[in-house]
Amino acid sequence: MPKSITQDKLADWLNRISQKYQLWASQEREGISLLSPYQPEAGFTLERIPQLSAKGVLFPQSECMLKYCYKKDPDNPEQTDLSLEGVEPHLKTVIWGIPPCDVAGINFFKHVFTGSGYHDPYFKARHSECLIVALACQQPETTCFCTAVGGSPVESPGADLLLTRIDHEYVVEAITPKGAELIDEDLFGMPEEKILKVVEQAKKSACKSLEAPFKLESLPVTADKMLKVFESPHWKEATRACISCGICTFICPTCYCFNMADEAQGMCGERLRCWDACMFPGYTLEASGHNPRLAKFQRYRNRLSHKFSYLITNNQVLGCTGCGRCIKECPAGIDMRRIIAHLLKEV
Amino acid sequence: MSELLNELKEKVAGVLPKVTCFIGYGAGFDPLRVAPVFIRKTEDIDRLQWNRFCVHNLATYLPPHKYPPGFLFEADEKIGILLKGCDSRSVVQLLQEGIIDRRKLVIIGLPCWGMIDVTKLQGRIDINKVNRVELDEQTIMVFTNQAEVSADVSELLYDKCKACQHPNTLIYDEFMGEKRELTKDIEPFTQVSQLEQMGLSARAEFWDKQFARCIRCKACRNVCPLCYCQNQCLLDTRVPHWTKERVDAQSNRWFHLIRAFHLAGRCTDCGECARVCPMNIPINLLPMKMNQELFELFNWRAGTREGEKPPLMSFQLEEEKIS
Numbered sequence: 167m168p169k170s171i172t173q174d175k176l177a178d179w180l181n182r183i184s185q186k187y188q189l190w191a192s193q194e195r196e197g198i199s200l201l202s203p204y205q206p207e208a209g210f211t212l213e214r215i216p217q218l219s220a221k222g223v224l225f226p227q228s229e230c231m232l233k234y235c236y237k238k239d240p241d242n243p244e245q246t247d248l249s250l251e252g253v254e255p256h257l258k259t260v261i262w263g264i265p266p267c268d269v270a271g272i273n274f275f276k277h278v279f280t281g282s283g284y285h286d287p288y289f290k291a292r293h294s295e296c297l298i299v300a301l302a303c304q305q306p307e308t309t310c311f312c313t314a315v316g317g318s319p320v321e322s323p324g325a326d327l328l329l330t331r332i333d334h335e336y337v338v339e340a341i342t343p344k345g346a347e348l349i350d351e352d353l354f355g356m357p358e359e360k361i362l363k364v365v366e367q368a369k370k371s372a373c374k375s376l377e378a379p380f381k382l383e384s385l386p387v388t389a390d391k392m393l394k395v396f397e398s399p400h401w402k403e404a405t406r407a408c409i410s411c412g413i414c415t416f417i418c419p420t421c422y423c424f425n426m427a428d429e430a431q432g433m434c435g436e437r438l439r440c441w442d443a444c445m446f447p448g449y450t451l452e453a454s455g456h457n458p459r460l461a462k463f464q465r466y467r468n469r470l471s472h473k474f475s476y477l478i479t480n481n482q483v484l485g486c487t488g489c490g491r492c493i494k495e496c497p498a499g500i501d502m503r504r505i506i507a508h509l510l511k512e513v
Numbered sequence: 514m515s516e517l518l519n520e521l522k523e524k525v526a527g528v529l530p531k532v533t534c535f536i537g538y539g540a541g542f543d544p545l546r547v548a549p550v551f552i553r554k555t556e557d558i559d560r561l562q563w564n565r566f567c568v569h570n571l572a573t574y575l576p577p578h579k580y581p582p583g584f585l586f587e588a589d590e591k592i593g594i595l596l597k598g599c600d601s602r603s604v605v606q607l608l609q610e611g612i613i614d615r616r617k618l619v620i621i622g623l624p625c626w627g628m629i630d631v632t633k634l635q636g637r638i639d640i641n642k643v644n645r646v647e648l649d650e651q652t653i654m655v656f657t658n659q660a661e662v663s664a665d666v667s668e669l670l671y672d673k674c675k676a677c678q679h680p681n682t683l684i685y686d687e688f689m690g691e692k693r694e695l696t697k698d699i700e701p702f703t704q705v706s707q708l709e710q711m712g713l714s715a716r717a718e719f720w721d722k723q724f725a726r727c728i729r730c731k732a733c734r735n736v737c738p739l740c741y742c743q744n745q746c747l748l749d750t751r752v753p754h755w756t757k758e759r760v761d762a763q764s765n766r767w768f769h770l771i772r773a774f775h776l777a778g779r780c781t782d783c784g785e786c787a788r789v790c791p792m793n794i795p796i797n798l799l800p801m802k803m804n805q806e807l808f809e810l811f812n813w814r815a816g817t818r819e820g821e822k823p824p825l826m827s828f829q830l831e832e833e834k835i836s
Contacts, residue, residue, distance in 0.1 A: 195726070196793045197635065214639070217791060218728070227728060228759040305659065307641035308543045375658070406585060407549040409573065411732035413791050427758040440758050446731070448749050461584045494641060497736050497789035498569075499541045499548025 168365075169349055170357035173334040179353050180262065181206055187260040187297070190223050192216045201264070212263050212301055212331070219419035219489065220261050220268040221275065224292045227416075227441045231288065231426070235434040259292065260348070262299040263329070266322040267312045267489035269300050271419025273324040277483045278422055288439070297344055300325035304372045309490030311503055314378040317488050320369035330365050337365050379503035380510055385478045388510075392475035395509045402463040404505045407498035410462050412443035414492035414500075420473065420485045423449075444469050470502060517623060518563040520689045521595065525558050528593045528619050528687070534586065535593035536574055538567040544646040545631045545655070549574070563595075565648060565666065568628040570738060570783040571595060572603035576612050578741040593619040598679035602781035602816025603738040605683060609816075609823055610779075612741065622682025624693035627674030629653065629666060632793075638662040673784040673797075676701050684819055701782070701814070702805040704798055724769065725762040726792040733786035733796050734772060739779045747771055773799035778807040778825045781816040810834050 171179060183189050189204040198217040204210065230253050239245040272293070279289040300322035303310070312319055322328050326345025329336045337357050340346035357365075382388045415421040425442040429435050442449060445466070450459040459465045473485030493501050525535050529552070539550030539560040547566045552558060571594055574585060582588035596604060601622065607613045634640050638660055647654040654663045678701060680693040700706070708716060731748060734740045747755040748768055755771070757764040780800035787797040807813045811824040811834075 196723075197632065198793050200726070200792075214641070228761070305639075305642060307639075308644065309641065403551075406551045407574075409732065409735040409789075411735040411789070412728075412730035413732050413789070416728050416730050417791060425758070429757055429759060438758050440760065441728075443730070446749075448744055451744070460581075493542050495791045497732055497785075499546060501542045501548075 168337050168339045168357055168362065169354040170335050170337050170361065171354050173336070175353050176210075176336070177206070179350065180204055180210060182350060182353075183260050183262070183348060186258065188257040189260045189262060190220075191262045192264075201261070204262075210263070215265050215303070215307065215489065215491075216268070217491075218417050219271050219491065220264045220298075221271055221419055221422070223259065223261050224272060224275065224289055224296060225279075225422065225424075225441075229288060229439045231437045231439050233434070233436045234428075237433065254291075257295065259296040260299065261296060263301045264298065265303050265489070266300055266319060266325070267303075267310075267317055267487040268419050269298055269322045269325045270312070270317050270487040271489070272298065274420045274483060274485065274487065275422060276324075277481045278477075281481055297327075297348060298322075298325040299327040299329065299345070299348070302328060302330040302369065302372070304331065304368050306372065306376050307490060307494070309493040310376060310488060311379050311490060312488035313373060313376045314380055314382065314503075315484055315486045315488040316382075319372045319376060330368065332361055332364050332368065335361065337361060380507040382484075382510075385482070385484060388484075389475040389478035391510055391513045392471050394513045396467070396471065398509060398512055400505070400508055400512070401467045402461075404508070405463045405466040405500065408445070408462045408466055408500055409498055410445055410447060410465070411497060412441075412445055413495050413497065415443035415445055415469070416441060417491040417495055419487050419489055419491075421469075444472075466500075470505065474506065517690050518561070521563050521621065521623070522558050522561055524621050524687055524689055525552065525561060525593065526555065528621065529555060529558070531591065532593040532619050533590045535595075536571045537561045537595045538563065538569070538571075541566070543643055545629075545634075545640060545643050563623075565627070565629045565653075566631070567597070568630075568671065568788060570597075570600045570603060570736075570785045572600050572607065572783075573736055573738040573785065575604065575618070576607060576738065576741040578612065578743055579735075591617045591619065593621065595621050595623070596682050596685070597623070597625040598681050598683060599625075599673065599677065599781065599783050601683040601685070602679060602814075603783060605816040605819050606739060606779055606781055606823070608684075608819070609821075609826070620682065620685045620687075622685030622688040624681050624690050625674075625677075626650075626680070626693065627666075627670040627677060629669045630671040630788075631669075633669045634662070634664065637664065671784060671788075672704060673782055675699075676703060678814075679817065683817065702801060702808070704795075705802050705805050708798060720766065721762050723794045723796075724765040727760070727762075727765040727769070727794060728792060729760050729765060729768070730791060732789040732791065733769075733794075736785045736789045737776070737780075738783070738785075739776060739781070740772070742775075769796060769799055773803055776800040777803035778811075778813060778823055779815050780804055782814075 184204050190201050191204045191210040192199045193202040193208050194211045199211050199214045201216045233251040235249045237247045279286040303319035306319050326342045328339045423442045424439050427438050451457045477483055477485040535552040537550055538547040539562055541548045547562050549569055550560050631640050638655055642657040643655050645656040653666050676699050756768050784797045787795050813824050
């Protein structure tokens with residue numbers, strides 16, 4: 167049975183969660199909503215979709231994978247010993263109040279980082295200790311298109327709890343038993359029957375308000391079609407304004423490319439895994455100096471083809487959750503919905 | 514506005530036979546935004562827009578060092594471009610640096626009354642849910658499915674527009690409309706002066722907070738018409754390793770400070786770096802500080818005096834204000 171909590175008790179709830187878990191919630195910071203480690207004095211906001219997706223909680227922008235130290239033997243300078251130290255960043259974590267498209271992003275990461283092939287121990291450890299509290303989106307933004315890529319603004323498979331706001335009350339549905347454990351009885355009540363009806367109604371109208379900018383057929387057909395338009399001149403035409411920055415990739419809930427680097431200070435250092443972006447010209451720069459994706463249309467084509475074709479072929483999953491951040495934040499106003507719609511009409 | 518748009522379309526129709534591509538503004542993803550468009554065919558001229566949202570500095574597409582021949586334009590292409598006053602300063606600076614060729618450029622100029630910073634509407638209405646806008650000279654009405662708000666256009670202008678000293682395109686081949694006269698003197702570095710009143714430790718704290726948010730997407734650098742070092746940028750070289758890979762406030766600070774120094778006397782105050790920042794960092798204030806220094810030392814504002822040599826590109830045996 168769903169429970170409910172009133173707006174004025176949310177802070178109490180968060181305070182309690184933060185005593186047992188590392189809690190991430192959206193905070194209003196300099197005009198944007200940012201998912202941040204929860205601090206009671208900084209408050210929280212549920213008003214807008216967070217500026218960055220939730221992927222950074224489970225896949226931090228800069229992650230230390232190990233620490234190392236070289237040590238020279240003073241008696242035998244030719245002898246150098248290496249000591250390695252692993253890092254265990256694992257804390258019980260709750261990500262609270264994120265939209266279903268961001269939960270879909272985490273589900274996507276599961277495919278790539280713990281799917282059939284390689285299992286990433288860093289992601290896996292973080293993810294297995296993480297609970298997700300989703301918030302249904304009732305008034306989607308003009309850039310939202312989750313329903314066009316198989317998502318829903320109001321249902322959130324993969325989350326542990328789902329909140330739906332009705333005026334000053336939040337109806338809470340436990341999706342998993344672990345999620346149910348987050349519900350402290352004394353803060354929650356039973357929602358009235360009529361509220362549950364309002365929730366149903368609100369969910370229906372939220373779905374209706376989303377216009378599908380394109381219609382995808384089955385995933386394999388989409389993958390095939392996107393391969394067929396590889397040589398389309400539209401790629402070049404549509405990306406002339408691109409400035410090759412990393413905004414679209416960094417704020418994307420599914421972009422997972424990374425680079426590794428050793429950062430040393432003297433004899434000791436750390437091995438870092440940092441977000442990288444396929445939109446940067448240096449991403450495919452080879453040691454010879456050759457760059458197979460030197461032109462920005464080639465890089466953009468790779469990014470969208472990866473999401474709408476290669477991932478389907480390799481991991482049986484679509485690489486886009488329809489959050490619309492890449493459209494909203496693009497400095498050059500590039501709208502990937504229009505590009506996909508145009509390309510799918512070509513075949 | 515719509516008269517100016519009609520005139521623009523006529524002018525572009527006249528210019529298009531002389532150029533291979535015309536860079537202007539077209540529709541964006543919602544009624545509050547526009548996007549750069551690249552017009553190559555007469556039938557595309559109708560895609561052009563001119564309104565109070567045309568903030569992008571189109572000059573960023575001109576330096577061939579940013580976009581090598583063949584990747585945006587071919588080496589021999591002659592380009593047409595629409596430039597606002599502020600954007601034309603970037604072109605003047607690029608010409609003075611010998612980066613672009615004036616003979617390969619056809620510039621359409623116009624008077625600008627300032628652009629609307631849509632983020633200033635946030636708080637009054639959710640700007641990401643806007644589906645309709647009504648706009649006249651003084652007032653803007655913005656509508657979502659749930660709400661509507663009206664506001665004075667003058668309140669919503671970008672800070673750079675409020676401090677605008679060059680509302681008319683400075684260099685052009687054709688000019689449309691009547692030149693706008695400035696009615697009052699404006700202090701161009703107000704934002705920097707305000708920050709400097711804060712005192713050292715408060716200012717350090719201010720910037721630490723800003724740099725802690727930076728995700729190093731490089732949009733500020735890439736959108737800048739004067740940042741054309743391509744892969745030689747300190748942010749991209751691994752040897753030497755100028756900046757750490759770890760994205761944190763400390764290493765972000767070095768990147769932004771070094772970038773600001775590299776823009777000293779070159780930055781034309783277009784503010785694009787701050788506009789594109791997805792983390793709302795007012796990063797234009799750092800180059801603006803350098804501009805203030807250059808103004809005080811050499812009475813120089815980059816891109817405003819065609820035909821002169823920028824002070825940091827020349828020297829005098831005796832400098833009046835440097836001992």
